[in-house]
Amino acid sequence: MIELSGVGFAYEDAERFTLANLDLRIDAGTVTGIVGASGAGKTTLAKTIAGFIPLNEGGTYRGAASVAGRVLAEGTLSEAAAAVGLVTQNPFNQISGARFTVREELAFGLENRSVPRDEMERRVDEVAARLRLEPLLDRSPYALSGGQMQLVAIASMVIMQPPVLVMDEPTSQLDPAGTRLVYDVLSTLSDGGTTVVIIEHKTELLHEHCDSIAVLAGGLIVQHGTPGAVLADDRLTSWGVGETRVTTAARLARERGLLPVERALPIGVDDAVEAFSTQTGAAS
C-alpha cells in the first residue's frame, strides 16, 4: 500500500508549495491514474511516491510518504529505487548512456543487482517479447524513435519487477498500438500483484484500465474514486482534466433533452450504449 499523509513540498527558491498537505492512499495491486491540469504537480507527486523527493531533490519537504509500510525518505536512493520503479516523462533521460545496445540497456539494472546471467537473459527476452522490442535488441538505444525509446524506458523498469511502478505519461510518444501494448502489460503486472500508478492525460485509457483515479489540484488530492465516479464529476473540467469524448457527447445529448438530467453521464462506449438504450426503451 502507498500512503501519503500531510505531504507538502516546495522546490528550492519556489514561492509556493507544489504539494500542500496532501493525503493519498493507494491499495496494493491496483492501477491508479493521476490526473490534473498542466503544472498541477503530477510529476512532483510521482517523484514523491518514488522517494526521489526528498532524497534527490532540494527544497522543503514535510509529512510522510510510505510504501508497503516503509518511509522511503528514511532510506537511501537505491533502496527507494528497489521499492518503486519510476518511468520518467522523458525517455531520453532514462537511457543509462553506459550500454551500446538495447539488449544491454535492458540488462543494465539487473547486472547492477548481480542477477545471474541465464536469468538476466531470460528476463530480457521476456520483456522484449511483451513490448515487441525483439527487432530493436541489437540497435543502439540512441538510434531509436521517441516512441521506441519510450518502450525501452518502460521495459527497462518493468524488467526490474519492482513491487510498485510509477509511470509519468508513459505513452505520450506512442501510437495507438504501442499505447495498447503498454496498458496490456500494466494490466498483467497488476494482476500479478504489482501496484501501478500512472499519470495520463487520456482519460479514455484511464477509464478502461484503472481501478481508481485521483485528481490533483491546488497541491491537494481533490477527488479520488472509481473511474466512473471521478470522470463523471461535474467539477472535472474546472480541475483542468478533460472528460472522455463519450461524456462530452452525452452532455450535449442531455442539453438537448435526449438524456434525463438525473442520469449519471456515461464515460465509456458501453455505458453510453446502455444509457441511450434505456432512454430509447423509456421513450417508446
Ligand SMILES: Nc1ncnc2c1ncn2[C@@H]1O[C@H](COP(=O)(O)OP(=O)(O)OP(=O)(O)O)[C@@H](O)[C@H]1O
Ligand atoms: N525542478 C524544479 N524546480 C523548481 N520548480 C519546479 C521544478 N519542477 C517542477 N517545478 C514547478 O512545480 C510545479 C508543478 O510541476 P510538475 O511538473 O510537477 O507538474 P505536472 O502536473 O506534472 O505538469 P505537466 O502536466 O505539465 O507535466 C510547476 O509550477 C513547476 O514549474
